[in-house]
Amino acid sequence: MVSEFKKALVSGKFVVTCELAPPKGAHLDKMTHHIDLLKDKVDAMNLTDHQSSVMRFPSLGGAILVKEKGGEAILQMTCRDRNRMALQADLLFAWSRGVRNVLCLTGDSVMLGDHKQAKPVFDLDSSQLVAAIRTMEKGKDLGGNDLDGEVSFCAGAIVTPEADPLEPQLIKFEKKIDAGAEFIQTQAVYDMDKFKTFMDYARQFPVKILAGIILLTSAPMARFMNKNIAGVNVPQNLIDEMAAAPKGGALAKGIEIAGRMVRQIHEEKICDGVHIMAIGKEETVPDIMAAAGVVRATAS
Amino acid sequence: MIRSITQPKPEEELNRLLADFNRIFIIGCGTCTTLTRTGGMEQVAAMKERLCQAGKMVTGQTVVPVACDNLTLEMMKEFDAGIQQASALLVMSCAFGVQTLARQIQKNIIPALDTLFIGKETAVGQFQEICTQCGTCIIGETGGICPVTSCHKGLVNGPCGGTDKGKCEIDKNKDCAWTLIYHRLKALDRLDTMRRLFGPRNYLGEPKPGKFEIKTEVDDHQSNRFLKKDG
Ligand code: SF4
Ligand code: SF4
Numbered sequence: 001m002v003s004e005f006k007k008a009l010v011s012g013k014f015v016v017t018c019e020l021a022p023p024k025g026a027h028l029d030k031m032t033h034h035i036d037l038l039k040d041k042v043d044a045m046n047l048t049d050h051q052s053s054v055m056r057f058p059s060l061g062g063a064i065l066v067k068e069k070g071g072e073a074i075l076q077m078t079c080r081d082r083n084r085m086a087l088q089a090d091l092l093f094a095w096s097r098g099v100r101n102v103l104c105l106t107g108d109s110v111m112l113g114d115h116k117q118a119k120p121v122f123d124l125d126s127s128q129l130v131a132a133i134r135t136m137e138k139g140k141d142l143g144g145n146d147l148d149g150e151v152s153f154c155a156g157a158i159v160t161p162e163a164d165p166l167e168p169q170l171i172k173f174e175k176k177i178d179a180g181a182e183f184i185q186t187q188a189v190y191d192m193d194k195f196k197t198f199m200d201y202a203r204q205f206p207v208k209i210l211a212g213i214i215l216l217t218s219a220p221m222a223r224f225m226n227k228n229i230a231g232v233n234v235p236q237n238l239i240d241e242m243a244a245a246p247k248g249g250a251l252a253k254g255i256e257i258a259g260r261m262v263r264q265i266h267e268e269k270i271c272d273g274v275h276i277m278a279i280g281k282e283e284t285v286p287d288i289m290a291a292a293g294v295v296r297a298t299a300s
Numbered sequence: 301m302i303r304s305i306t307q308p309k310p311e312e313e314l315n316r317l318l319a320d321f322n323r324i325f326i327i328g329c330g331t332c333t334t335l336t337r338t339g340g341m342e343q344v345a346a347m348k349e350r351l352c353q354a355g356k357m358v359t360g361q362t363v364v365p366v367a368c369d370n371l372t373l374e375m376m377k378e379f380d381a382g383i384q385q386a387s388a389l390l391v392m393s394c395a396f397g398v399q400t401l402a403r404q405i406q407k408n409i410i411p412a413l414d415t416l417f418i419g420k421e422t423a424v425g426q427f428q429e430i431c432t433q434c435g436t437c438i439i440g441e442t443g444g445i446c447p448v449t450s451c452h453k454g455l456v457n458g459p460c461g462g463t464d465k466g467k468c469e470i471d472k473n474k475d476c477a478w479t480l481i482y483h484r485l486k487a488l489d490r491l492d493t494m495r496r497l498f499g500p501r502n503y504l505g506e507p508k509p510g511k512f513e514i515k516t517e518v519d520d521h522q523s524n525r526f527l528k529k530d531g
Contacts, residue, residue, distance in 0.1 A: 084500055106460045109452055109470045122453040125460075128500050142500060164465050168482040168494070172458035175497050187461065230464035 003100035004072045005044040006154040009183055009208045014266050014294060015273030017074060017185065017210060018285045019046045020066075022057035031062060032069070034282040039071030041286050041295075046103060046185070046275070049076040053113025060094055067098045074156070075099050078107025083123035084132065084142050091136060095151040103156045103185060104129040104176075127172065130155050130179040156183035158212075160231035161198035162191070169231075170201070177205050185275040187231045188214035190238055192264055199271050208272040211265050215278040215288065216254040219243035255284055259291020266294055302420055304332040304368075304394035305427050306339065306413040315354075317410045318388065324356050325379070325386035326412075327401065328363035329393035336427075338413050339363075339392030347392065347412065359385040367397025373404045383407065435505015441493050443484035448501075450477035456498045458482075 008015050020034055038045060047062035063073035075094055077087065091102070104127075110120040124132060132142055133155045139147050157176040163169035173184070184202075189195040189211050202209055214232070216222050219242040222234040238257060245253035262274050278284050289295055309317075318324065326344050333339025341363050348358045360382025364375045376383065383389065388408040391398045395415040402409040419427035432449045438456065439446050448454045452470050459478035462469025466479040485491050506512075 106453065106455065108462060111470050120453065122455065123503070124500055125453075125455045125457050127457045127497055131497065131499070158461060160461050163459075163461075163463065165479060165482065167486075168459050168463070168478055171482075171491070171494055174495065175457055179497055230462050230469060 001100070001152070003154045005074065005101045006182070008043040009154070009272070015208070015210060016042045016262075016289060016294060017044045017046060017273070017275045018042045018282065019048060019275070019277045019279070020062060020282060021048045021051050021279070022059060022062040024054070024056050026057065028057070028065065031057075032065065035066050035069045035071055037283060038285055039066065039069055041289065042276075043273070044072040044074045044101060046074040046076055049078045049105070049107070050081065050113070053080065053108045053110050053115070055113070055115055060090055060099070063094065063099045064097045072101070073099055074101040074103050076103045076105060077129060078105045079122050079124045079126065079129055080107030080110060081121055083121050087124065087129060088132065088136065088141055091133065091153070092147075092151065095153070100152070101154045101156070102133060103158070104133070104181070105158060126157050127175045127179045130157055130176055130181050134180040154182055155180060156185060157181040158187065159184050159202075160187040161189055161195055161202075162187070162233055163231045173202075174205070177207050181207060183208040183210065183272075185210045186212040188212045188225070188229075188277065190232075190234050190261070192261065192270070196270055202271075210273040210275040211261075211271050213258050213261055213274050213276045213288070215258050215276070215281055215284060216242055217281065218250045218254075251281065251284070255287050255291055258288045262288060262292035262294060266292060302418055303335060303427060304396060305416045305419040305429075306333055306336060306394050307416060308338060309412060309414055314410075314412060318351075318356070318390070321386075321388035321408060321410070322356055323359050323385055323387045324351055325359050325383050325389050326351075326361040327367065327376075327389055327391045327393065327397075328361075329367035329397050330363050330365040331367070333367075333393050333397075333413065334363070344392055347390065351390075359383070364393075364397075367391070367393035368400050370400065372397070372400055376401075376405070433510075434503075435510075436502045438498075438501075441496075441498075442481050443488060443490065445477060445481045445484060447477050447481060450475070450480070452477075454501075456501060458494060 018038060020031060023031055045066055047059040049059040050056055059076050063075040066073035106126040110116065110118050133153050135142060136147060137152050141147055159173040160169055184207055195211060219239050222239045222242055225232045226234055242250060242253055265271060265274055276285050276288055326347055328339040328344040337343060344361050344363055348361055351358055360379050362379055364372050388410050389401060390410050390412050391401055392412045395411060398409060398411045417429035420430050422428045429449055431446055434448050447456055452468050453460060459476060463476040463478060466476055468474040468476045485494050
């Protein structure tokens, strides 16, 4: 059974995904509200896995909630907290609960999060996790044993198009595709000319690429990302534009900028879609899409 | 030369470890902790001072040449009186030295230091962890640089998304191992090895705790003889 997200990917239409961060705690009202708000407006929702190594409600729990609400979930799985046995077990469980899409990540260092003394795992890396999924689909686990029952996932990974140095990043990107990644969601891109250069290279590979869009919420936030997030470069003109927004109007300006970028990617067919990360402002995703002129329900 | 790299335990922790003991014998090490200035003569003298000020009695002190050497026990014999008087030995060597003493002397043994890693001196006064003895060495395929150890996450298929301008996501003072490996393989025209997807690593090199016995020819002869006798 092909996942709805995969159908959207192969349909050739402009694909939109967004990101939901499960809560710190078991209080799910806010996440449920966001799921209800977004499930018919995007092709799939990513559930982050202890993003930035901050312990939260599990991505798998979030993905199941999305399924229960009738949405399409992309389960983010990092290799930070689970060894190959636990990762495979969670994939089996995810499959049994209707979760069909997985984004494979290595995961941030435990040291960057809120449980700094925890034991990091990293038994596998992102490319090996993609390969593990393909192995399981052939009916075998990583120990070479037969699996009882079939599983099948739409597996993806990430790339940082503006990594410095770039070539090692691109080598890893190609390895992820060799391992079987069908889609790639990129780190945030802001400089469309640079992104086009990346796409000129990336287009030769049999993989769908969704450009990462992080909603800017203020000029300081943009400067913070430039300083602290590897491979994210918000150009000065966008920072100036954010800074010039009238008081109380920064968010509207951020939505306008994000919408403008999505519009350009869509109209110029730069890549196959976008992955919108409106961190903490998930309810603005429809506004960003409206500003971009990309409004529609999930094709089904 | 490989060196055991140590740092003093936090003061509160050491105070807690020593809380039950009033008569202390202090042992430093003339090798690694002398070099790293964590357990040489000066530091032993300073520790004595500190303990006296805290109202403890120091029954003696010494800096043995190589604390992890089995000969250390011989060296300690001349301090027998001070050791017997002490209720605990405070050891300012790495944990190899601490354990060498603990195996041989029936006394409470308290480490004064935390052992950080086994390091290589890369420049005067600078040490780096370059191998963690994983048992399944892969550096024949990574340009002689160990990603298992030098990459914070031990990744074997290239850099993570946190790598930035040659530095690791956890510390701008630490090199990203995969940038180093990339430059090295590129210079050697061996980037093709970096393009190959490594499967999951074998963590069963030597199950912990590692144990090894040298098989000598004599042993082999003897076992042959036994076998013959049995047969
Ligand atoms: S791979 Fe690294 S840790 Fe393992 S033996 Fe080789 S150098 Fe040491
Ligand atoms: S930044 Fe480099 S060294 Fe640090 S964890 Fe990532 S790949 Fe490893």
